[in-house]
Amino acid sequence: xxxxxxxxxxxxxxxxxxxxxxxxxxxxxxxxxxxxxxxxxxxxxxxxxxxxxxxxxxxxxxxxxxxxxxxxxxxxxxxxxxxxxxxxxxxxxxxxxxxxxxxxxxxxxxxxxxxxxxxxxxxxxxxxxxxxxxxxxxxxxxxxxxxxxxxxxxxxxxxxxxxxxxxxxxxxxxxxxxxxxxxxxxxxxxxxxxxxxxxxxxxxxxxxxxxxxxxxxxxxxxxxxxxxxxx
Numbered sequence: 001x002x003x004x005x006x007x008x009x010x011x012x013x014x015x016x017x018x019x020x021x022x023x024x025x026x027x028x029x030x031x032x033x034x035x036x037x038x039x040x041x042x043x044x045x046x047x048x049x050x051x052x053x054x055x056x057x058x059x060x061x062x063x064x065x066x067x068x069x070x071x072x073x074x075x076x077x078x079x080x081x082x083x084x085x086x087x088x089x090x091x092x093x094x095x096x097x098x099x100x101x102x103x104x105x106x107x108x109x110x111x112x113x114x115x116x117x118x119x120x121x122x123x124x125x126x127x128x129x130x131x132x133x134x135x136x137x138x139x140x141x142x143x144x145x146x147x148x149x150x151x152x153x154x155x156x157x158x159x160x161x162x163x164x165x166x167x168x169x170x171x172x173x174x175x176x177x178x179x180x181x182x183x184x185x186x187x188x189x190x191x192x193x194x195x196x197x198x199x200x201x202x203x204x205x206x207x208x209x210x211x212x213x214x215x216x217x218x219x220x221x222x223x224x225x226x227x228x229x230x231x
Contacts, residue, residue: 010131011086014146022222024050025050035080038054038055049192059088089130114139119146121149141171145174171229176218181211
């Protein structure tokens, strides 16, 4: 069965593209074939860091979005990663509703999985509520608790939305924060995460020994989380 992974969360700055990059690197490291689609017109992370695996997608073009489903049907041995830019939920939902995507996916044996990346703030909880209100149990969900701001998700715990998500079959994983100066170096050098954990002898601004070690530990934790939900 082919799986389309939509990596979203609607709110900007919660780490959607980092999760997309992590999934891409995880699949490369584990020899899991995949195709990437990037909807961010100005800061496409998959196109920047994993150009050999990704192509651009126009979120408000049905023809462009259709290509995602067609790729899943025509190449069922490959996972499909779709990095959703901020504020793309409405055009995506419209395409899903008006094209009968959920019914067609069920008919063709294509699994649709929405990765909802969120930080610990109330905005992320409100957006999770809106997502569950819209799709209920019609989608498969992975809720990514990104410790970008802190590791206290008490607003989510008290909101009742975690219970709603679990009742809809959602799986939860945690993404630890990578030391900010290390992530800054990775991004300034346009490193893939593979490049970040390996010595770059030709770059004076490359990561140092302990910085590369922190990347390795961060990746190990993320990979364990991915494996825990059967990715």
